[in-house]
Amino acid sequence: MKYFGIILTLVLSFQFLQAQEKFAVDVQKVGSGIQPDMYGVFFEDINFGADGGLYAELIKNRSFDFHQPFVGWTPFGDVQVMDESPCFDRNPNYVRLNEKGLRRGTGLENVGFTGIGFKQNDNYNFSFFARSLTENEMTFKVILVSAENENIGNAEIQVSGKEWKKYSAQIKATATSAKGKLRLILQTAGEVDLDHISLFPAETWKNRENGLRKDLVEALYELNPGVFRFPGGCIIEGNTLETRYQWKNSVGPVENRPLNENRWNYTFDYRFFPDYYQTYGLGFYEFFLLSEDLGAEPLPVISCGLACQYESEECVAVGDLQPYIDDAVDLVEFANGPVNSKWGKVRAEMGHPEPFNLKYLAVGNEQWGEGYVERLIPFMEALNKKYPEIKIIGTAGPTPDGEKFDYLWPKMKELKVDLVDEHYYRSPEWFLDNAERYDSYDRNGPKVFAGEFASHHKSRNNNMRAAISEAAFMTGLERNADVVQLATYAPLFAHVDAWQWKPDMIWFDNFSVVRTPNYFVQKMYANNAGTNVLSITMDGVNITGQDSLYASAVIDKNSSEVIVKIVNAGDKVHDLTVDLKGLKVTAENQKVEVSYLHNNVPEAINTLEAPNTIVPGQFSLTASDKGFSLKALGNAFYVCKLKILK
Ligand code: AHR
Numbered sequence: 001m002k003y004f005g006i007i008l009t010l011v012l013s014f015q016f017l018q019a020q021e022k023f024a025v026d027v028q029k030v031g032s033g034i035q036p037d038m039y040g041v042f043f044e045d046i047n048f049g050a051d052g053g054l055y056a057e058l059i060k061n062r063s064f065d066f067h068q069p070f071v072g073w074t075p076f077g078d079v080q081v082m083d084e085s086p087c088f089d090r091n092p093n094y095v096r097l098n099e100k101g102l103r104r105g106t107g108l109e110n111v112g113f114t115g116i117g118f119k120q121n122d123n124y125n126f127s128f129f130a131r132s133l134t135e136n137e138m139t140f141k142v143i144l145v146s147a148e149n150e151n152i153g154n155a156e157i158q159v160s161g162k163e164w165k166k167y168s169a170q171i172k173a174t175a176t177s178a179k180g181k182l183r184l185i186l187q188t189a190g191e192v193d194l195d196h197i198s199l200f201p202a203e204t205w206k207n208r209e210n211g212l213r214k215d216l217v218e219a220l221y222e223l224n225p226g227v228f229r230f231p232g233g234c235i236i237e238g239n240t241l242e243t244r245y246q247w248k249n250s251v252g253p254v255e256n257r258p259l260n261e262n263r264w265n266y267t268f269d270y271r272f273f274p275d276y277y278q279t280y281g282l283g284f285y286e287f288f289l290l291s292e293d294l295g296a297e298p299l300p301v302i303s304c305g306l307a308c309q310y311e312s313e314e315c316v317a318v319g320d321l322q323p324y325i326d327d328a329v330d331l332v333e334f335a336n337g338p339v340n341s342k343w344g345k346v347r348a349e350m351g352h353p354e355p356f357n358l359k360y361l362a363v364g365n366e367q368w369g370e371g372y373v374e375r376l377i378p379f380m381e382a383l384n385k386k387y388p389e390i391k392i393i394g395t396a397g398p399t400p401d402g403e404k405f406d407y408l409w410p411k412m413k414e415l416k417v418d419l420v421d422e423h424y425y426r427s428p429e430w431f432l433d434n435a436e437r438y439d440s441y442d443r444n445g446p447k448v449f450a451g452e453f454a455s456h457h458k459s460r461n462n463n464m465r466a467a468i469s470e471a472a473f474m475t476g477l478e479r480n481a482d483v484v485q486l487a488t489y490a491p492l493f494a495h496v497d498a499w500q501w502k503p504d505m506i507w508f509d510n511f512s513v514v515r516t517p518n519y520f521v522q523k524m525y526a527n528n529a530g531t532n533v534l535s536i537t538m539d540g541v542n543i544t545g546q547d548s549l550y551a552s553a554v555i556d557k558n559s560s561e562v563i564v565k566i567v568n569a570g571d572k573v574h575d576l577t578v579d580l581k582g583l584k585v586t587a588e589n590q591k592v593e594v595s596y597l598h599n600n601v602p603e604a605i606n607t608l609e610a611p612n613t614i615v616p617g618q619f620s621l622t623a624s625d626k627g628f629s630l631k632a633l634g635n636a637f638y639v640c641k642l643k644i645l646k
Contacts, residue, residue, distance in 0.1 A: 020574075020575050020577075021538055021547070021549065021574055021575075021576050021577075022538065022539075022576075022577050022579060023536055023537070023538050023543065023551055023564075023566075023576055023577065023578045023579065024536065024537050024538070024578075024579045024581060025534055025535070025536045025553045025562065025564060025578060025579065025580050025581065025627075026534065026535055026581045026582060027534060027555065027562055027580055027581060027582040027583040027644070028581065028582035029534070029535060029582075030532045030534065030555055031482075031532055031533035031534060031535060032481060032482035032532065032533050033481070033482075033531060033532055034478070034481040034529055034530055034531055034532060034533060034554060035226070035481070035485045035486065036226055036529070036531075037226030037227040037296065037297045037486065038226055038227075038477075038481060038484075038485060038486060038487060038526075038529055039225065039226055039227075039487055039488075039522060039525045039526035039529055040225040040226045040227030040228055040229065040296055040297075040299075040486060040487070040488045040526075041220060041223060041225045041227075041228055041229070041296070041488055041489070041492055041505075041522075042229040042230075042233070042451060042452060042488035042489065042490045042491070042492060043228065043229065043230045043231065043287070043492050043493075044230075044231065044232040044233030044234075044235060044490070044491055044492070045231060045232065045235055045262060045264075045278055045282075046232075046233065046235070046264045046491050046493075046494075046500055046501055047264070047491060047493055047494035047495055047498065047499040047500055047501060047502075047504055048113055048114075048273075048276065048493075048494075048495040048498040048499070049491065049492060049493035049494070049495075050231075050278065050281075050282045051113070051262075051276075051277065051278060051279050051281065051282075052112075052113030052114070052495060052498060053113075053213070053216065053493050053495055053508065054212050054213055054216050054217070054282060054493060055212060055213075055279075055281050055282035055286075056200050056201055056204045056205075056211050056212055056213045056214075057198060057199070057200060057210075057279070057281050058112050058113075058116045058117075058124070058182070058199040058200065058201070059072070059110050059112060059116075059182065059197055059198055059199050060072030060110060060111065060112055060113055060275065061073065061110075061275075061277070062110075062196055062197050062198050062279070063088065063091040063093060063094075063195055063196050063197075063255070063259065063279075064081055064093040064094060064095055064195070065091045065092070065093045065258075065259040066259065066275070066277055067261070069081040069093050071274075071275050072110055072111055072112075072275060073108050073109065073110055074108065074109045074110075074111075075095070075107075075108045076105055076106065076107055076108070076109075077097070077098075077099060077104055077105050077106025077107060077186075078097065078098040078099070078100070078106055079095050079096070079097050079098075079106065079107070079108060080095065080096045080098075081093055081094075081095055081096075082094055082095065082096050082193065086195070087129045087131075087164040087193075087195040087196065087255070088195065088196065088255050088256040089256065090249075090256045090257070090258040091195075091196075091255065091256060091257075091258060091259060093195075094129075094193050094194060094195035095108070095193070095194050095195070096133075096191060096192070096193050097186045097191065097192050097193075097194065098190075098191045099186045099187075099188065099189050099190060099191075100189060101189030105185055106185070106186045107140075107183065107184045107185040107186055108183070108184050108197075109145070109181050109182065109183045109184075110181060110182045110197070110199075111181050112180075112181065112182070112510075113495070113498065113510075114179070114495065114497040114498055114509075114510065115147065115178060115179025115180060115181070115510060116144075116179070116180045116181055116182060116199070116510070117177070117178050117179070117180070117509075117510030117511050118144050118146070118152060118153070118173040118175070118176060118177045118180045119173060119176050119511070120173055120174065120175050120176045121172065121173065121174075122172070122173050122201060122202070122203065123170050123171070123172050123173075123201075123202035123203075124144065124153070124170065124171050124172075124173065124199055124200065124201055124202060125168065125170055125198075125199070125200045125201075125202050125209075126142050126155065126168060126169050126170070126171055126182075126198070126199050127166060127167065127168035127169075127196075127197075127198050127199075128157075128166075128167055128184075128194050128195065128196060128197040128198065129164050129165065129166050129167075129194070129195045129196050129255070130159040130164070130165065130167055130192055130193060130194050130195075131159075131161065131162055131163055131164045131165070131192070131193050132159050132160055132161060132162065132190065132191070132192050132193075133162070133190070133191035133192065133193065134188075134189075134190030134191055134192070136160075136188065136190065137158045137159070137160045137188070138158070138159045138160065138186065138187075138188045138190055138192050139156055139157070139158055139159075139186075139187040139188045140156065140157045140158075140159060140184055140185065140186055140187065140192075141154060141155075141156055141184070141185045141187055142154060142155050142156075142157060142169060142171065142182070142183075142184055143182070143183040143184075143185070144171055144173055144180060144182065145180055145181045145182065145183050146175055146177035146180050147177045147178065147179045147180055148177070150175070152173050152174045152175040152177060152180070153171045153172055153173045153174050154171060155169035155170070155171045156169075156187075157169055159192055164193075164195070170202060178509070178510055178511060179510070182197075182199055184197070195255075196255045201213075201214075205217035205218075205293070206293065210254050210281060210286070212282065212286070212290065213508075215508075215512075215513050216493065216506070216508060216513060217290070217293070217294075219506050219513050219515060219519070220290075220294055221293070221294055222523060223519070223522055223523050223526055223527075224294075224295070224523070224526045224527050225294055225295075225296040225488075225526060226295075226296055226297065226486075226526065226529070227296050227297045227299050227360070227486050227488065228287070228290065228291040228294060228296040228297065228298055228299060229299040229300075229301065229362070229451060229488050230287045230291075230298070230299070230300060230301070231245050231247075231250075231284070231287060231300070231301070232245060232301060232365060233301070233365060233452075233490070233491070234263060234264075234267075234308050234310075234365060234366070235262065235263055235264070235278070236301045236302060236303055236365050237303060237306065237307055237308040237309075237364075237365055237366075237367075238263065238303070238307050238308065239263045239267075239307060239308050239311045239312060240307050240312060240314055241303075241305070241307045241314050241315075241316065243260055243261050243263065244303040244307065245260070245278075245302075245303065246260075246303075246327065247283070247284040247300070247302065247327065247331055247334075248327065248330070249280055249283075250280035250283025250284045250285075251283055251284055251285050251334070251346055251347075251350065252346065252350070254280075254281050254283075257279065257280040257281070257283060258280075259277055259278065259279055259280075260277065260278045260280065261276075261277055261278070262276040262277055262278050263308070263311075264276060264500045264501075265277070267311075267500065268500055268501075271499065271500040271501075273498060273500065276498075284300065284331075284334070285347065285350045285352070287300070288335060288347075288352070288356040288358075289352065291356070292356060297359055297360060298335065298356060298358055298360070299360040299361075299362060299393070299486075300331060300335075300358070300360075300361060300362070301362040301363075301364075301365055301393075302324075302327060302328050302331065302361065302362070302363060302364075303324060303327075303364070304324065304363045304364035304367060304372065304375045304376060304379060305318075305320075305321050305324045305375050306364065306367050306371060306372060306375065309366075309367060309368060309369075310366075310398075315371060315375075316375075318374050318375060318378065321375060321378055321379075324379075325378055325379055325382045328361065328363065328379055328382070328383060329382055329383060329386055329387070330342075330343050331343075331358075331361070332358060332361065332383070332386070332387045332390055334346060334347050335347070335355065335356040335357075335358035336355040336356065336357065336358050336387075337355070339353050358390065359389070359390065359391055360390070360391045360393060360418075360419075361383065361390050361391070361392060361393065362392075362393035362394075362395075362421060362449075362451070363376055363379045363380070363383075363392060363393070363394065364376065364394070364395050365395065365421075366395060366397060366398035366423060367395050367397065368395075368397040368398070368404040368407070368408060369404070369407070372395070372408070373408075373411045373415070376394055376415065376417075377415065379392075380392055380415060380417070391418035391419060392417050392418050392419075393417065393418065393419045393420070393421050393449055393451075394408075394412045394415065394417035394419075394420055394421065394446070395408065395412075395420065395421045396408045396409055396412065396420050396421065396422045396423075397423075398423055399423070399424070400422055400423065400424040400426065400434075400437075405422075408420075412445075412446055413442075413445045413446060416446070417446050418446060418447065419446055419447045419448065419449040419485060419486065420446045420447075420448055420449065421449045421451035421452075422448055422449070422450055422451065423451060423452040423453065423490075424450070424452075424453045425452070425453070425454055425456050425490075426455065426456060427455070427456060427457070427458075428455045428456075428457055428465050428466055428468075428469035429469075430455075431455045431469035431470055431472060431473040432469050432472050432473070432545060432548075432550075432569055433545070434473055434476065435472055435473055435475055435476035435544040435545055435550055436476060436542070436544045437473075437476055438476055438477065438479075438480035438483050438484055439476070439479070439480060439542070439544075441480065441483045442483075443482065443483065447483060447484070447485040447486075448483055448484045448485065448486075449484075449485065449486040449487075449488075450477060450484060450486065450487040450488070451486070451488055451490075452488065452489075452490035452491075453470070453473075453487070453488075453489060453490065454466070454470070454489055454490055454491075454503055454505075454518070455467070455469045455470050455473075455503075455518075456503065457503075457603075459603065460502050460503055461502070461503060461603070461605050462502070462503040462504065462505070462507075462516035462517060462518050462605055462606070463517065463602060463603050463604060463605045464517050464599045464601065464602050464603070464604045464605075464614055464635055465602035465603065465635075466503060466517075466518060467516070467517035467518045467520070467521045467597065467614075467637075468517075468521075468567060468569050468597075468602075468635055468636070468637060469569065470489070470518060470521050471521045471524075471525075471550075471565075471567045471597070471637040472545070472550040472567040472569050474487070474521070474525055474552075474565075475543075475544075475550045475551055475552035475565055475567060476544065476550075476552075478525070478530075478533065478552040478554065478565065479533060479542065479552045481533050482533070489505050489518060489522050490505075491504045491505070492504065492505050492506060493505070493506050493507075493508065494506070494507050494508075495507075495508060495509065496508065496509045496514075496608060497509065503516070503518065504516075505518055505519045505522065506519055507608070509608060512608055512611070513611075514606050514607060514608055514611045515606065515611065515615075516605070516606055517597060517599070517604075517605075517606065517614045520597050520614070520615065520616050521597065521637060523616075524565075524595060524597065524616065524637065524639050525565075528554075528556075528563045528565070528639050528641065529554070529556075530554025530555055530556045530561075530563050531554070531555065531556050531557045531558060532554060532555050532557065533552075533553075533554055534553040534554055534555050534562070535553070536551045536552060536553040536564065538551075545569075547570065547574070548568060548569040548570030548634075549566070549567070549568055549569075549570075549574060549576075549632070550566070550567040550569065551564065551565060551566045551567070552564075552565050553565070555644070560643060560644045560646065561641050561642065561643055561644060562580060562583060562641070562642050562644060563639060563640070563641050564578055564638075564639075564640045564641075565637070565638070565639050565640075566578075566630065566632055566637070566638045566640065567636070567637050567638075568632040568633065568634055568635070568636050568638075569635070570634055570635075571634040571635065572634055573631060573632065573633055573634060574631075574632040575629065575630075575631055575632075576629065576630045576631075576632050577626075577627060577628070577629050577630075578627045578628050578629070578630060578640070579626060579627040580623070580626075580627040580628075580642070583625075583627075583642070583644065584625070584645055585623050585624055585625050585642075586645065588643070588645060589623075589642055589643040589644070589645050590622050590623045590624065590642075591620050591621075591622065591623075591642070591643075592620060592621040592622065592623050592628045592640050592641065592642050593618070593620055593640070593641045593642075594618065594619050594620060594621060594630070594638055594639065594640045594641075595616050595617070595618050595638075595639045596616060596617055596618075596619075596636055596637060596638045596639070597614065597615075597616050597617075597636065597637045598614075598617070598633050598635060598636035598637070599613070599614045599635060600633075600634065600635060601635075602635060621640070623642055628640070628642075
């Protein structure tokens with residue numbers, strides 16, 4: 001009897017650990033198509049994502065146009081801020097240096113964005129615009145300075161002539177320093193004006209001038225995004241209309257793109273960054289170019305004439321919206337227009353005569369209420385008239401449910417927008433509970449763009465629990481790919497020393513990049529998107545959380561593959577069998593390639609010090625005509641692929 005009791009306990013605990021479930025995929029019943037651009041990225045200049053992040057400029061406040069003109073700079077000697085007969089009319093400030101010849105030194109130091117990262121043997125491209133007020137040639141020494149205040153590379157520049165001219169030099173760093181600075185010293189007695197003092201790493205993404213940080217773009221490239229939403233987010237709205245993102249200010253010569261404040265500098269008083277501005281060095285041209293580089297559809301968001309409704313009630317009267325509507329219509333011309341059109345010419349002069357093939361345009365970000373609807377109408381009329389091929393994206397407001405959401409959705413249907421942008425920043429439990437969210441959505445209304453989402457664990461960390469809950473939820477996006485056509489995690493980037501909001505998909509410092517588990521979930525989806533949905537069921541129903549299991553399946557007609565995604569969001573191990581009805585399996589295609597993301601600790605994260613704590617692994621299984629078996633560990637996401645024989 002005693003032994004019977006022990007055996008029973010063992011059997012029961014074994015069963016608890018080794019639950020048996022049968023998943024059924026019907027490979028012959030090919031379902032709705034999946035947009036090739038379904039999984040993408042959303043970029044906003046938050047957390048020093050652009051200036052100090054993706055945009056490779058190393059100098060903060062390079063044109064002295066911050067409201068406090070010496071932010072980022074330590075002037076020494078006689079250095080004054082001036083704006084008479086400026087070098088750039090839209091960024092009018094510059095500095096005048098007056099060296100009296102007393103050998104006390106006149107010049108400036110810049111601290112960059114939380115220090116300037118210099119790497120030994122890397123080259124840095126320095127430049128400034130200068131004019132001399134003195135007859136003789138004026139000599140500048142430009143020094144890369146380490147955190148220990150040592151000279152780790154320098155160059156001399158001779159300035160002459162009373163006209164503004166650009167001067168440049170390449171400097172090699174002789175040592176590595178993560179938090180260095182740049183120092184300029186005027187070495188000749190006399191007066192010189194300087195503006196737009198700039199320093200870039202010589203190596204940028206595709207080695208472009210005015211380029212982007214290579215390691216950060218590489219992280220985006222590996223994601224294989226289908227769509228690229230930019231430039232925000234709340235920053236497109238502005239806290240005031242004056243500070244909204246105006247794309248026309250972000251194109252043309254980089255030195256003359258007028259500076260704007262960044263609303264994220266003061267939005268959270270517990271993460272206050274008064275030195276956070278937008279230079280627009282990474283502007284709309286660069287965004288389009290990056291989308292093209294990444295093979296992603298560009299998806300710009302523009303102001304609809306409402307300032308951020310959380311912060312202000314400022315709005316443009318509906319009758320006065322014309323300049324805003326013109327901005328929207330002109331943007332399509334900038335992206336797609338012929339080179340002899342006004343804005344197509346600007347694009348061509350910037351280096352891209354070919355169109356960017358813009359297809360999507362979002363009007364407004366997280367707007368709400370009647371005020372939004374009545375403003376969206378004239379935008380739609382103008383855009384539909386001139387560019388009927390452009391898909392217009394309206395919004396469902398800032399939350400995935402509630403009064404604002406319930407008001408807006410029917411309105412978006414009435415207006416016949418092409419897609420509705422839904423945002424959800426919710427707990428892991430919400431994500432797990434919402435894998436069925438789209439199963440009951442109207443198939444005849446506008447499509448859904450899950451434009452901003454992230455699972456917010458109570459720690460607000462990018463941990464395994466959050467990532468797994470997103471993976472589980474996304475099985476529901478995939479199953480409903482006929483309704484949900486685009487999805488982008490948010491926000492994208494955060495500087496470890498200068499963030500305002502978390503979680504974020506990719507973290508970085510001046511040298512390194514941390515790919516979060518959430519990043520890997522997006523990567524695993526985007527690189528295994530498939531072309532058509534397949535049904536996958538357990539006991540005849542969709543797998544949407546039974547015993548913490550979630551699943552979706554697709555077929556990829558281009559690569560002739562069946563791809564099954566499985567999430568085990570619980571702790572216990574499941575022994576699964578995946579039946580592949582209608583798939584012929586021979587020695588040629590019996591190998592199932594599995595990539596997976598797993599960590600037993602739900603709170604586990606990747607950090608700068610340990611960036612590879614949670615990274616995808618690979619193994620293979622062998623399938624038979626009956627399908628394959630998978631031991632699904634707890635807290636794990638699996639992508640299983642098999643070839644289809646022709
Ligand atoms: O992603 C951060 C912010 O969240 C976005 O700017 C805004 O759209 C949302 O409220």
